[in-house]
Amino acid sequence: MIQALIYADYMIIGYFLIMAFGYTVLLCASFPEVIRKFEEVAYGNVADLMHEETVLPVSIIIPAYNEEDRILNAVYSALNSDYANIQIIISCDGSRDNTLPKLIKTFNLYETPIMLKNNIKTAEVKRYFASTDYPNIKVIDKVNGQVADAVNAGLNICRTSLYMTLDADTVMKPNAVSRLVFTYLSNPDCILVGGAVYVLNGNKVSHGKLLTEPRVPHGYVTGFQCNEYLSSFLFGRAGWSYFGGALCYSGAFTLFDTRTVIAAGGHDKGNFSHDAEITIKLHQYMRDQHRPYKISYNPSAIAWTEVPGSLKAFWRQRGTWQRGLLCSFWEHKQLGLFYRYGIVGCVSFPFYVLFEVFGPVVEFIAYMTLLIGCFYGLIGYPVLLFIGIAWAYFVFIMMASILLNLITFNIYRRKMDILRMFLFAVINLFGFRQFMVLSYVRGTVQYFWNRLRGRKL
């Protein structure tokens, strides 16, 4: 038993060293990438030079299920966009609350017939609305499916070559779409552009606009997530984007090439993490088709989204995400098995599986060995040293992303906010991280349990 524990410890140390190396490389890559993007927009936005004729039309698809409190802000934020050529498609996914009546009343919607032949199969579309006040707003009333099903329904009526997904609880900056489109136009063979998403909780929003300067939320749960989003979007995705191997962009705010997504079969309606799923699917589809492609990221295109405000909601959300991720990775497992999938197959897919999907499981095992070690009285100074180093490393990574924010886009400007983010980074490892790991492990166990019993995943 003791021998097994020692072996497990060695494996965990090895695992940690490889992960730390990977993250350090990503961090190093993200700095020049983020600073380059920052310099692109900070001293006179080149996107402003775009002529009206080259402003390609973009559809913004907003899936909404029981979002009566938030939907208007999302729609208004799309309407507030400074991009000249926008169509808004709201896909009402069988909401049971007043989402649809509220939309009808606010935007003066009228029912209109539509000829629709489904490119992608979705749940039945019951009604279709257009707005008398805003000719660029269309609303679909459909039978409830998943978020991805609602996006697919929007995709079926999308008539533009580019579309963007925007969650109903998300608001974006007015220049966000033009920055995404600029990135799309300035990268050859681009099929997807991701934007940066930050935490909306704690900020006042009216008519799709942030009334206050962005601030770190007061609650612990939201505060921790604030740090997590910052590091994930500012260094994780930027780093992967630098190498061209990013596997997940937020479904809350991403621009897609319509034809490519339709050709790849649309969003997977059976998957909770449809955003990660579609990115992986597009990688695989384009590589299988031997077509050149680029999946890009622009940290200067910014949106804010609501995150779970309580531990219970957070627990549920992370469990669901984990199951979704596992579904996606299992479905596209061949991506990691063949050399022909390039950097995605050789590096980013295995890295994601090892350190993002199964990372929490390994971390959970580490905590378990620690407990068992305590029980057998095996915890000595070397173990304490390792824990200290691990904690110091994670704090360093968090600090680095906070500082990257500080020198570039400076989302959170106030000194109090920066101090609180430092504080959250330091105390993250004392309780909250373990809770998060547990929620992921629960999701993993649920996934495998359902799989073994032949249940819906």
Added chain:
Amino acid sequence: MTRTEFIPIAETIFMIEVSLVVLMLVSAYLFKGYFVIKRLVRKRTKENWTAFWHEAERDTSLLTDDKIKNMQKRIVWVLMLMKQSKEKIQSESLFYNKIRKEVLLPTGKKLIRKHNYLKKYYAIECFYYQFDPEDEHYLLKAISHPVLLVSLNAARVSFKHGSTKLLEKVISHLAHWKWFQQDAIASMILEERPMLTEALLNCLEKEKSHSVRTLCYRLLLLLPSKDEVIRELEADLYSNFIDLRVVALDYLIKVKDISRLRNFMYDDDWVIRARTAHALGLLLDKESIHLLEEALFDPEWWVRTYSAEALLCFGQIGLAILQQQSPKPYSGAYDAAREALSRHRHTQIRKRRRHKP
């Protein structure tokens, strides 16, 4: 490891961590200070430039050689100011002529040779305002640039300034682009070059490639109609390439050649049948009503749907035909008629609601 060994190691790690964080914090603020200074300098420069621009508009003697050289270095500001003065630049004022010929054209010529896509883009923006026919080959090269920002804008400038020969080359090149890129180009054409017909007709005379011919028809459809005679139209209408057939058929619709159009209701391809049905409805050709009635029994959903929609265009006669349909012998015709009638009813209700005081 003993406690005495552990404490100094832990202390060292702690010190490294603290110094790393402090170092990062200091470097972050240094960086930040650098960016802030840079931004302030740029802001001031912008303000100075804008003020100078407005002064020089009134007094062109301010545009000295030094200032012109400076402007060439800061071409982004010049381009932004040119964009802001969109209405004024059309005028033949001395100031704008000087800016175009002495600032934009030389800078464009210099930047178009660079590899960086942004520099190429700036060059093309310069050419938008002032273009030298000698640089046509650069423009043609820029059109095939993999970065859309460069290629789309190069096409835009070609349509504005290019000769008929260049346009023919551009069209042949654009034919291999994605459809949405072609759409973007199509939307530019009317804005920049309404008299493009000659180049398009030349292309249709010479080109054999179906993709080029398809694009020519698509663009021709957008231009003001002169009902030009296209010799190869008949061949294109029966081509093996469906995209080409569809646009050729659209051209037939545009020139309102109804008698030829009717024959396509019996075509093998359902896309052509559906398109024809739709067109016959829009053209209100009463002799085609029986064809549309027959098409309600077409095996393809789109043909039935479009035929029912087309019948609605004929008013009472069409309505009567749709109402006569029954589920037997063929439910497809009945379903198409029912859906069209329901859509018609919805439209009527909406119209009535709108007219209500």
